[in-house]
Amino acid sequence: MFDHKHYTPIIKWKRGERFALENLRDDQLQSITPLVEIPPFQWNPNASGVDPAFSARLSAIPPEMNSAIRGLCPLFLDFSLIDQSASINGISPITWFFTAAHQYSIKAIPVVRLYSEANFVSDVRHLLASGCDGVCVRIRIEEANRETLSIDLPSLLNSLGVKCENVDIVFDWGNKAQSEADFLAFIGLLTILPEIKRWRTLTIAAGSFPSELKPGPGVFRIPRNDWLFWKGLVSQSEGLSRIPAFADYGIANPLSHTVELPENITLSAKIIYTIDKEWLLIRGGALYGRFAHPRRYEQYRDICKQIVSMNGVYRGPEFSHGDNCINECAQGHGTTGSPTTWVTNSLNAHIAFVVNCIANLDAI
DSSP states (O other): OOOSSOEEEEEEOSHHHHHHHHTSOHHHHTTBOOEEEOOOOOOOOOTTSOOHHHHHHHHTHHHHHHHHHTTSSOEEEEOTTSOTTOOBTTBOHHHHHHHHHHHTTOOEEEEEETTOOHHHHHHHHHHHHTTOOOEEEEEEHHHHTSTTHHHHHHHHHHHHTOOGGGEEEEEEOTTOOOSHHHHHHHHHHHHHOTTTTTSSEEEEEEOOSOSSOOOSSEEEEEEOHHHHHHHHHHHTOTTOSOOOEEEEOTTSOGGGGTSOOOTTOOOEEEEEEEOSSEEEEEEEEESSSTTBOTTGGGHHHHHHHHHHTOTTTOOOTTSOHHHHHHHHHHTTOSOOOOHHHHHHHHHHHHHHHHHHHHHHOTTO
């Protein structure tokens, strides 16, 4: 399906992230295979075992995905955050969803964890038997380091009734790819992965954006250790049987994909701009509340002007939708947008930049 010169952004299906995909150019979409995590919608069935709100939220996603990706790229779909006891009309969420996705001609590939519940594995097995195009096995670092990996992985495939050639492996380092030791550990893992040349695709995922940042306004430079980790792996790939493709958590910390932020959190104006070795996080003051900055949402214009003025950093309005929005805002055009708007623009520019870097990396 793809080789190592490919990008898999891990995205939680929320408004800002969805529009980041929707506003990618066709050629950018064709260069990625997003791994989409379905959010943990609450399942509160009534006496009849029905939860209309849950059904409505899940039902909205297939047409949203169809609008976002326009049939231009496949998706890995991860349902692990969904309550496995939930159902829609007596059907498991993943079974219902893939039926709906098929109606929109969405090329969706189910994601299975190494130790997924038996009923979930059974559901995926039925999807595969019904013509689903393979399966993605997402393996966390702590699972990959178990001595039983060479037994547990073939056992899972046997339960799914699938061969290696129809399996996409994603080794998910989470936020642990931070040091030289982590780099060496992954190289060691590649040497013991069973049947390494037979897997349809092989990807390493990591996210080094921090979960906590120094408070207050300012310009913060955050090392992109996940990207540097992968580039180092590629540059020292001699002797490896296979080079993995790259996946990251975009402009989010991996923890944010499993923990919902409190509703009463006070948001500040901020924009994240990705460059080769770093993220630039430029943050202003609070947008609202007792301690709101006097310029409130107009702070976004100030931040955009700051980015545009950075020689050798800003890539120009034609590079991506996100870059164009930064320029438009800096010029005083249109509205300033909201925090969600700037998640969209920051992530869109990030994905476009990573796609471009992978396509032009001299070492591969």
